Amino acid sequence: MEIREKIIEKTLLLVALSSIMILGLITFFIFKEGLPLIWKIGPGAFILGARWVPSQGSFGILPMIFSSFWVTVGSLILGIPLGLACAIFLCEWTPPSVGMVLRPAIQLLAAIPSVIYGFWGLIVLVPLVRNYLGGPGLSILSGSTILGFMILPTIISISEDSLNALPPSYKQGALALGATYWQTIWRVLIPAARSGIVTSIILGMGRAIGETMAMIMILGNAVKMPTSFLDSARTLTTNIGIEMGYASGDHRQALFATGVVLFLIIMFLNSLAIFLSRRRAR
């Protein structure tokens, strides 16, 4: 009996290590495929190079890094205020009737496949941008607007959890001192839930940087330095998504190398979010 229990415990430990092993395998294989090319052309030339012409062997991903950056910033400009407002609405101001619609709506926002967002952006948003603001319509502006909505569920759910986790005495104390309801929320509750809200924003950022399919459909995929929000762009993820289908040799390795850069950015954001939420838990 004793031995059997021991065996079970060890087996479960092995099973529990599966996710860290998968993470290790992912890291190993992405780096194994991508690093040789980075060494071959030099990390500086790869990351700071502005020309991406696989047929001529020039692989510079600076335009993609910039595009990813601006698309993500754009999505946060929309996603943070909207997400925070919805979180406040849900835990402080919800009339039950509206909450009953908003909550499933947010769940559905999280469940809708990203290709559907991409398609909707292409059909509805892109023509709007093209007709009213000019440019090709397939642009950073359209992409970040869609992304802003795609990251909403992440921002809302984690911010809401951290607002709900505050001791009720915070709110009671502030109200008892004569603060208005809004002052309580803005000056007491939000600062107190700060680290959770920041975590939610970091995770939302990770989601925005990592989104692929919707962005392939909306951004227009031109390889160039973006100069305005109405420019077409190609991000790190879409670069991989578009060309992976037919790439071979150095070209394929360059796509994996793009993956290495993306993976490092994501792991940095993940670690930051994990560090923040562990500090909060303590």
Place this chain on the structure above:
Amino acid sequence: MPFRTRYLTQGIAKVLIWIAALSTIAVMILILFQILGQGLPVLHLRFFLDSPKEMGREGGIFPTIIGTLALTAVAIFFATPLGVGTALFLREYTKEGQTRSIIRFGTDCLAGVPSIIFGLFGFVFFVIYLNMGWSILSGGLTLAAMILPTIISTAEEAIKAIPYSYREVSYSLGGTKWQTLTHAVLPNALPGIFTGIILSVGRSIGETAAVILTAGSSLVMPTSLFSPIRTMSVHFYILAREGISMEMAYGTGAALILLVLLINTVANGLLNRYIRRRT
């Protein structure tokens, strides 16, 4: 701040927050309205049961439905034991400490890895290195890695919610730890675990980037686990992006949305019943 201004600020804030909440709902409704409005008229029984003709310009989406089901089944088959096992270990076999914090780091990080990275990984590891080719198995295993964090976290919540007294009763009857877990804890945590599985099914159905790189995009009816397939999401993507047929794209999109709606409703229903029974 004077009395007046304070309430004015509060009023403005309240209006803005209402606008934010309502516009979120509005966007949701706009998306549903657009896709379902254009897509529902395409959905006839034949659309679901016919094979696509001329790259998907005519006919139906039957092979892609089979592909989606097969891929999802493989993913769930591999991810569920791993996920539930991990949750059991984290909840019942460890205290706060090194091991636990490493495992948690692994699951938290995995949850944040973008699907295109899973796609790249699945492509070199399953498709090329393990020589499985573009196939249901490669795609399913890649998806399994993707949904693992969801299954772990929901299973953990479910196990956490089982009152300690259940375990005490089992121990007092002379049950071993494993008997306690399999007879007292897991059966009661089943609805919660099931909710996690259903949510993962939803995610698998909607996934495109990782699937296109690991399971391929062949429209041929699959015959074994090693056949390449095209899922509904991939089919939708190809129809829309290559401009093959807007009508068929809307139809496939509407079918996807209906499926996701159904899955969410079932998951919510289960969760609500579960919460009601627990409290």
